[in-house]
Amino acid sequence: PQTVYLSDYTPFGWQVQDVHLTFRLAPEATRVLARIHFVPNPDAPKQEFFLHGEDLTLIHAAIDGQTVSPVQSAEGLTCAVPDGPFLWECEVEIAPAKNTALEGLYMSNGMYCTQCEAEGFRKITFYPDRPDVMSVFTVRIEGDEPVKLSNGNPGKTGEGFAEWHDPWPKPAYLFALVAGDLVNHPDRFTTMNGRDVELNIWVRPGDEGKCAFGMEALKKSMKWDEDVYGREYDLDIFNIVAVDDFNMGAMENKGLNVFNSSCVLASPETSTDANFERIEAIIAHEYFHNWTGNRITCRDWFQLCLKEGLTVFRDAQFTADMRSAPVKRIEDAQMMRGRQFPEDQGPLAHPVRPESFQEINNFYTATVYEKGAEVIGMLKRLVGDEDYAKALDLYFDRHDGDAATIEDWLKVFEDATGRDLSQFKRWYSQAGTPRVTVTEDWSEGTYTLTFRQVTPPTPGQPDKAPQVIPMAVGLLNPNGDEVQPTTLLEITEAEQSFTFDGLSARPVPSLLRDFSAPVVMEREVSREERAFLLAHDTDPFNRWDASQMLGVECLIAMITEGATPDTAWLDGLERVLRDDSLDPAFRALMMGTPSQAELARVLHERGHTPDPDAIWNAAETLAQFRAERWADLLPRLAAEAAVDAPYSPDAEQVGKRALGAGVLALQTRLDGGKAAQAQFDSADNMTLQLTALGSLVRAGRDAEALAAFEEQWKDDRLVMDKWFGLQIGAAAPDVAVERAQALTQHPAFDWKNPNRFRAVLGGLAAHHAAFHRADGASYALLADWLIRLDDLNPQTTARMAAVFQTWTRYDEDRRALMRAALERIAAKLNLSRDTGEMVTRMLA
Ligand code: B3K
Numbered sequence: 117p118q119t120v121y122l123s124d125y126t127p128f129g130w131q132v133q134d135v136h137l138t139f140r141l142a143p144e145a146t147r148v149l150a151r152i153h154f155v156p157n158p159d160a161p162k163q164e165f166f167l168h169g170e171d172l173t174l175i176h177a178a179i180d181g182q183t184v185s186p187v188q189s190a191e192g193l194t195c196a197v198p199d200g201p202f203l204w205e206c207e208v209e210i211a212p213a214k215n216t217a218l219e220g221l222y223m224s225n226g227m228y229c230t231q232c233e234a235e236g237f238r239k240i241t242f243y244p245d246r247p248d249v250m251s252v253f254t255v256r257i258e259g260d261e262p263v264k265l266s267n268g269n270p271g272k273t274g275e276g277f278a279e280w281h282d283p284w285p286k287p288a289y290l291f292a293l294v295a296g297d298l299v300n301h302p303d304r305f306t307t308m309n310g311r312d313v314e315l316n317i318w319v320r321p322g323d324e325g326k327c328a329f330g331m332e333a334l335k336k337s338m339k340w341d342e343d344v345y346g347r348e349y350d351l352d353i354f355n356i357v358a359v360d361d362f363n364m365g366a367m368e369n370k371g372l373n374v375f376n377s378s379c380v381l382a383s384p385e386t387s388t389d390a391n392f393e394r395i396e397a398i399i400a401h402e403y404f405h406n407w408t409g410n411r412i413t414c415r416d417w418f419q420l421c422l423k424e425g426l427t428v429f430r431d432a433q434f435t436a437d438m439r440s441a442p443v444k445r446i447e448d449a450q451m452m453r454g455r456q457f458p459e460d461q462g463p464l465a466h467p468v469r470p471e472s473f474q475e476i477n478n479f480y481t482a483t484v485y486e487k488g489a490e491v492i493g494m495l496k497r498l499v500g501d502e503d504y505a506k507a508l509d510l511y512f513d514r515h516d517g518d519a520a521t522i523e524d525w526l527k528v529f530e531d532a533t534g535r536d537l538s539q540f541k542r543w544y545s546q547a548g549t550p551r552v553t554v555t556e557d558w559s560e561g562t563y564t565l566t567f568r569q570v571t572p573p574t575p576g577q578p579d580k581a582p583q584v585i586p587m588a589v590g591l592l593n594p595n596g597d598e599v600q601p602t603t604l605l606e607i608t609e610a611e612q613s614f615t616f617d618g619l620s621a622r623p624v625p626s627l628l629r630d631f632s633a634p635v636v637m638e639r640e641v642s643r644e645e646r647a648f649l650l651a652h653d654t655d656p657f658n659r660w661d662a663s664q665m666l667g668v669e670c671l672i673a674m675i676t677e678g679a680t681p682d683t684a685w686l687d688g689l690e691r692v693l694r695d696d697s698l699d700p701a702f703r704a705l706m707m708g709t710p711s712q713a714e715l716a717r718v719l720h721e722r723g724h725t726p727d728p729d730a731i732w733n734a735a736e737t738l739a740q741f742r743a744e745r746w747a748d749l750l751p752r753l754a755a756e757a758a759v760d761a762p763y764s765p766d767a768e769q770v771g772k773r774a775l776g777a778g779v780l781a782l783q784t785r786l787d788g789g790k791a792a793q794a795q796f797d798s799a800d801n802m803t804l805q806l807t808a809l810g811s812l813v814r815a816g817r818d819a820e821a822l823a824a825f826e827e828q829w830k831d832d833r834l835v836m837d838k839w840f841g842l843q844i845g846a847a848a849p850d851v852a853v854e855r856a857q858a859l860t861q862h863p864a865f866d867w868k869n870p871n872r873f874r875a876v877l878g879g880l881a882a883h884h885a886a887f888h889r890a891d892g893a894s895y896a897l898l899a900d901w902l903i904r905l906d907d908l909n910p911q912t913t914a915r916m917a918a919v920f921q922t923w924t925r926y927d928e929d930r931r932a933l934m935r936a937a938l939e940r941i942a943a944k945l946n947l948s949r950d951t952g953e954m955v956t957r958m959l960a
């Protein structure tokens with residue numbers, strides 16, 4: 117397969133003036149007629165006329181009305197063209213019903229829909245399918261489907277057809293078409309300049325009752341983007357469609373966002389609090405793309421973080437404003453440590469702006485998205501809120517309508533602030549998680565912090581230069597009072613010291629407050645000092661982190677030395693949990709312990725070989741110990757967690773239920789599932805019902821409850837995904853793989869549906885101890901299914917193959933088993949480019 121390099125960028129030889137598309141819909145034989153005006157691009161080197169096209173049957177092509185016979189290949193076609201402007205006309209046939217890859221035009225439950233990002237438009241018609249080619253699209257859809265949608269504003273409609281016109285030039289990856297038997301949940305929004313916008317969420321009949329929350333989230337997002345970024349919506353209509361078969365969460369097509377139904381449909385009976393929060397965030401994310409992604413798009417796919425990092429950062433700001441900023445920050449840090457650090461520290465590590473790829477769909481990663489957002493957060497911290505706002509205004513002014521680059525983005529900040537960002541740019545080009553060590557010095561009122569940074573080598577990048585690390589620091593005196601409020605130290609050197617004067621006693625430092633940079637801190641801190649921060653730190657993130665780190669130390673001591681649980685930590689934590697002035701959501705997070713996968717990562721970081729069984733046993737022992745030690749705390753917290761109001765997914769209720777879930781998990785260890793059963797029987801919302809079911813599964817008292825749940829929800833696909841996932845995720849490690857295996861034989865296991873496939877196989881992979889079962893049964897099951905799915909859906913297969921990315925961390929036996937699984941996948945006949953690239957990188 118061919119590798120594409122950032123350094124090879126060349127503009128396309130023509131500009132596309134306008135695009136007219138006509139679709140004659142038929143499941144097995146859809147005709148797509150394209151009329152496209154091409155004009156030579158004065159800024160491009162001379163080149164052969166090449167249009168991308170894949171899996172298209174060419175019916176007819178003409179230039180300026182004259183039939184032509186282009187030369188076709190698997191990637192597209194070339195054709196002799198006139199020197200000046202010309203009209204390209206082309207008719208192709210495609211088979212949406214046979215499109216199982218869910219890329220291009222495909223069918224889901226009888227409805228037509230599209231997914232074009234990154235390179236799916238080339239499966240619809242021949243086209244320069246690259247984001248720097250932007251054009252105005254007019255679309256006519258012919259078919260019997262009652263609802264026919266595309267981008268932009270509606271035009272003429274009549275018996276059997278509908279027309280759409282999108283006045284905003286856009287790249288083809290933002291094209292969308294939806295047609296089917298759909299019903300809408302309508303609303304309206306008046307923009308800051310008085311523009312009246314029609315809003316719709318389109319769903320299959322029966323799902324109308326699950327749209328109200330998404331609609332509120334959309335209106336809040338529209339208002340927030342006006343208030344905070346001054347960005348107004350720019351069409352007469354904004355449509356969202358829910359689709360059951362979708363490779364990812366959602367897609368920001370201009371004026372016609374398409375959503376995985378799991379990321380938009382919500383009701384208290386069928387959705388958990390976490391679902392509601394995720395839906396709110398994803399609706400916001402896709403909506404925010406209208407400016408950061410659509411109005412300003414990417415020059416090429418290497419610049420993906422330009423739109424994704426920024427849009428994730430914006431949706432995080434939105435969530436922090438709508439809910440709790442500290443809670444959101446802690447969740448983001450968990451996400452970075454849980455998903456991005458492993459990527460950055462393993463064979464799949466790549467820069468936030470990658471420099472080469474074989475299949476771009478493999479780079480929609482935690483690094484591009486989440487680390488990309490962290491980089492913007494650091495930039496904002498460094499320049500300050502005011503200059504950030506100035507830079508963003510300049511960005512929108514200067515680049516509206518552009519296909520831009522990271523260089524453009526950084527230039528805007530340099531011009532708005534006068535800063536030199538050349539060193540900062542390393543965050544975009546260097547992969548890997550910087551490790552920061554700290555030493556302290558104290559003499560006569562002067563306190564010195566010395567930082568050393570090292571970024572370990574990553575594939576293709578043996579040597580790293582120092583990066584700019586914004587280190588938010590506060591100092592506490594021995595009484596626990598803050599003597600130095602949060603201040604931002606700007607670390608730019610490999611080794612650098614900062615001093616604080618005029619202190620009457622040696623302070624205790626609170627470092628990396630608010631997770632001010634995506635780095636690993638390496639510091640020999642005594643348990644006493646961590647406990648002190650747990651008790652006194654004013655920074656909520658660090659208070660949480662102090663407890664997490666104590667938890668890590670405690671578990672590692674249990675695993676490697678057979679130690680008993682650290683009671684000083686647990687008592688300190690108990691004091692925090694008893695403090696009812698603290699937000700229940702925050703206390704729920706405090707109650708959480710580091711995940712087993714996270715422990716494995718940290719053990720590896722510290723030079724140990726993680727033993728999944730030992731990690732599981734330590735986590736179990738600790739949980740049981742906590743349950744017993746906190747036996748009289750639990751009822752008190754349960755009372756505080758009780759909600760006696762009708763269900764609402766607001767931050768307050770969500771926080772209480774999160775606390776209640778933490779309590780129930782421990783309570784179940786004491787009462788064998790009595791409380792869980794009671795909660796399961798009386799639950800009137802999915803959050804309580806599913807939490808209870810999880811506890812029952814963990815307690816091994818699940819047979820009846822699982823059957824009752826299945827009976828109640830067998831007709832609801834999204835709830836059944838939870839049913840599939842939970843009984844694997846909450847199973848004991850020695851039975852989870854057999855359960856997963858059995859569930860793949862269940863009549864409702866529709867393996868072609870990505871949500872269902874992920875619920876079962878992804879559920880198994882997410883269960884650390886079960887996935888790493890010593891006999892390799894889980895590795896083998898995963899490999900079997902990935903091999904099977906690859907022929908149908910390369911994107912979902914490749915993405916899930918990444919579950920093997922940590923394979924080199926483990927013991928020799930497990931390594932051999934995982935390598936064998938990867939090699940078996942690699943050896944598959946006709947392995948897709950997507951999966952091929954992933955396994956090759958992991959085996960390199
Ligand atoms: N831009 C899409 C992701 C497209 C993924 C293509 N494999 C969703 C988002 O980030 O908003």
Ligand code: ZN
Pocket residue numbers: 401405423424427428
């Ligand atoms: Zn996005």
